[in-house]
Amino acid sequence: MAERIAGPEIERLIQLLARLPGLGPRSARRAALHLIRKREELLGPLAEAMRVAKDRIVTCSVCGNIDTSDPCSICADPRRDASVIVAVETVGDLWALERAGVLSATYHVLGGALSPLDGIGPDDLNIAKLIGRVAEGGVKEVILAVNATVDGQTTAHFITELLGPCHVKCTRLAHGVPVGGELDYLDEGTLAAALRSRTDF
Amino acid sequence: MAERIAGPEIERLIQLLARLPGLGPRSARRAALHLIRKREELLGPLAEAMRVAKDRIVTCSVCGNIDTSDPCSICADPRRDASVIVAVETVGDLWALERAGVLSATYHVLGGALSPLDGIGPDDLNIAKLIGRVAEGGVKEVILAVNATVDGQTTAHFITELLGPCHVKCTRLAHGVPVGGELDYLDEGTLAAALRSRTDF
Incomplete structure (x- = not known):
């Protein structure tokens, strides 16, 4: 259905954007429009940054980073x-x-x-x-x-x-209450671990 | 702070992705990692689709599409x-x-x-x-x-x-109840418009 709305170039851009985590079909369309509106400031630089990333990024043979x-x-x-x-x-x-x-x-x-x-x-x-x-x-x-x-x-x-x-x-890593966390929202396992590993003031 | 985590190429990719609507700094990092992991199937094609879009998409001089x-x-x-x-x-x-x-x-x-x-x-x-x-x-x-x-x-x-x-x-456009909408969740203005514009069965 969506293929006939815009040209194949825009449709392909939307389909690829929709495969990013956090973007669905609707937000991919919004992102594509935003990119096309900001052609010079965003679309061009992002295409270039992706090309550079594709060509130059390697996996470290020592640690896997x-x-x-x-x-x-x-x-x-x-x-x-x-x-x-x-x-x-x-x-x-x-x-x-x-x-x-x-x-x-x-x-x-x-x-x-x-x-x-x-x-x-x-x-x-x-x-x-x-x-x-x-x-x-x-x-x-x-x-x-x-x-x-x-x-x-x-x-x-x-x-x-x-x-x-x-x-x-x-x-x-230590288990415990996340910094800024509220006890009321924490699960029993975390609270039990935080109690067991309690420290002196 | 974030500049020292990954190389400048990855940082630039993350910063540009974070400017898309619907993506914040955290989801931009996730998207960048996803792209780098799927280098051949997604990162390359998306970079190319963006380059094509940048070069070929124009605004219609008649209607603005x-x-x-x-x-x-x-x-x-x-x-x-x-x-x-x-x-x-x-x-x-x-x-x-x-x-x-x-x-x-x-x-x-x-x-x-x-x-x-x-x-x-x-x-x-x-x-x-x-x-x-x-x-x-x-x-x-x-x-x-x-x-x-x-x-x-x-x-x-x-x-x-x-x-x-x-x-x-x-x-x-007509005002009224959205198809599939529940009356309980609609505002008074929409309900009033839907009542005023009621149609025969």
């Missing part, structure tokens, strides 16, 4: 503490931890979590390379910064067992 | 009834009416509505060209399909007055 250089700028940064590796599920999680700005460690992007139901096993994740990095020596701690989901925690336990022979310290 | 040809495919279609002009505020409204598929008329995109508060006067809109099209003759009816807002209705009245000397029929 994405960047325009390999090894990525984090792995290549001599000020980073290479003795601490933060294992995360996705690049988005890596960015979130970088925004927190607490650590100056290196990362390892697993590419997801173990999920027997979805058929995701150890070989589908970037786990072997993590074990290899630790086995090479020089690593003191692996922080398993995976999601607090069943799949995430399963993955963390699996990796901890694999790292056993390496005698490296494995840690995980 | 956007298309890759001028006059646009609607104005150039001989099967369209050129004696009926549907005046709309935006190209998005034109698309919405085309999706309804009731009319086979031509359009005129005003480019917005009169809004004294926002400093939008008659000269900022594509009104003079509409009057010109009607004055040339051959037009029987102008349907003022503007939004049911104060600005939209003001614009409709303004255009109706300008068209007075042309002796053309000016009509507007």
Whole structure:
């Protein structure tokens, strides 16, 4: 039905925009109109930025991060503490931890979590390379910064067992009340964890 | 702060994506990661579709629609009834009416509505060209399909007055209960209009 409204060029733009997460068919149409209205300031630069991203972005062969250089700028940064590796599920999680700005460690992007139901096993994740990095020596701690989901925690336990022979310290993120969070809206599991891990004033 | 998380190429992509309507900084990051993950199937084609759109889409000199040809495919279609002009505020409204598929008329995109508060006067809109099209003759009816807002209705009245000397029929969209709408959720104004314009079974 929608094919006859605008020319095929506009329809193709709308269809591709609708495949972005967070945009449906209606908001993709709004986005396309916005782009066409702002042809010079937005449509041109965005097309160019996408072309550059497509041509230049590579996956870091050390940690699995994405960047325009390999090894990525984090792995290549001599000020980073290479003795601490933060294992995360996705690049988005890596960015979130970088925004927190607490650590100056290196990362390892697993590419997801173990999920027997979805058929995701150890070989589908970037786990072997993590074990290899630790086995090479020089690593003191692996922080398993995976999601607090069943799949995430399963993955963390699996990796901890694999790292056993390496005698490296494995840690995980603390559970507790989110900063700014209201107790009334929190689930019992989080409240129980926050109570158990309570700290002195 | 965000500049140091990823390379400048990725940051630029995220910043430009965040300027799309419906995407904020967080969803722009998710969209960028999704694009980079689907480099071949989505990022490349979308960059190319944007480049094509930027190079080829023009505004129709007759009606103000956007298309890759001028006059646009609607104005150039001989099967369209050129004696009926549907005046709309935006190209998005034109698309919405085309999706309804009731009319086979031509359009005129005003480019917005009169809004004294926002400093939008008659000269900022594509009104003079509409009057010109009607004055040339051959037009029987102008349907003022503007939004049911104060600005939209003001614009409709303004255009109706300008068209007075042309002796053309000016009509507007019916007010009433939206199809599938529940009375309980409708405002009083809509219900009053629906009652006043009630029709026989």
